[in-house]
Amino acid sequence: MTDSSRQVLYVNVYIKDASKVIQSTVEEKISQKKLPAPIKARLAKRAAKVAGDLVGTSVIVKQLVPKLCEDIPKKMKSRGLSVHVEEVFRQGPVFVLELQVVHVDSVVMTAARKRIRDDKDKDNFAVQCLKQFLNVIGSKNQDTLERKHLPKIVQSKIPLSLGDMLCAELAENGMEAEAEVLPEALQARFFFPFLRQIQEQESESKAKAKKGPLASLRRN
DSSP: OOOTTSOOEEEEEEEEEOHHHHHHHHHHHHHTSOOOHHHHHHHHHHHHHHHHHHHOHHHHHHHHHHHHHHHHHHHHHTTTEEEEEEEEEEETTEEEEEEEEEEEOHHHHHHHHHHHHOTTOOSOHHHHHHHHHHHHHHHHHHHHIIIIIHHHHHHHHGGGTHHHHHHHHHHHTTOEEEEEEEEHHHHHHHHHHHHHHHHHHHHHHHHHHHHOHHHHHHHO
């Protein structure tokens, strides 16, 4: 659970297109069938379109969100950050995660940043200096530092990178997404206009789909 006395971040995500996920799933299933390659290709294309119409992005999001709530803390842990992540909102292609940094392992975090900057550096001078500093201040002060002070500092920096990282990861998995990571103070002002805009876009898309291509031709 999050600490109610401390601030949290909100990760706002809009899945714009998940058709590639649906298509790859359909293609994988059809590839297992004993059919000529040309027939498989045509069948996969048609089946993917039908599946996309039936499944919808909301079904993909429903499966995606619990996985992200598990994966994000695991990935952060490798960088020395213990975070709590939970779903606080989900509607159609939009979902919001609440994130709070609860502990920072300063040695692991410094080592991880060192690896990112320079994999060839074997000395890890910064890590050794940090270890010496932590030995000087003692375990009690280290615990206070890593549980109270560093989480606030690190959490304030996360919005600068987490949104882009999340979108890049989703893109690797066949989803086009937009993400905005905000502190509590800015969330309400951003979220409601954002949600209204998405709802309007979804309504327009559904209206066009119902009318079909002939409707636009008649207007012209």
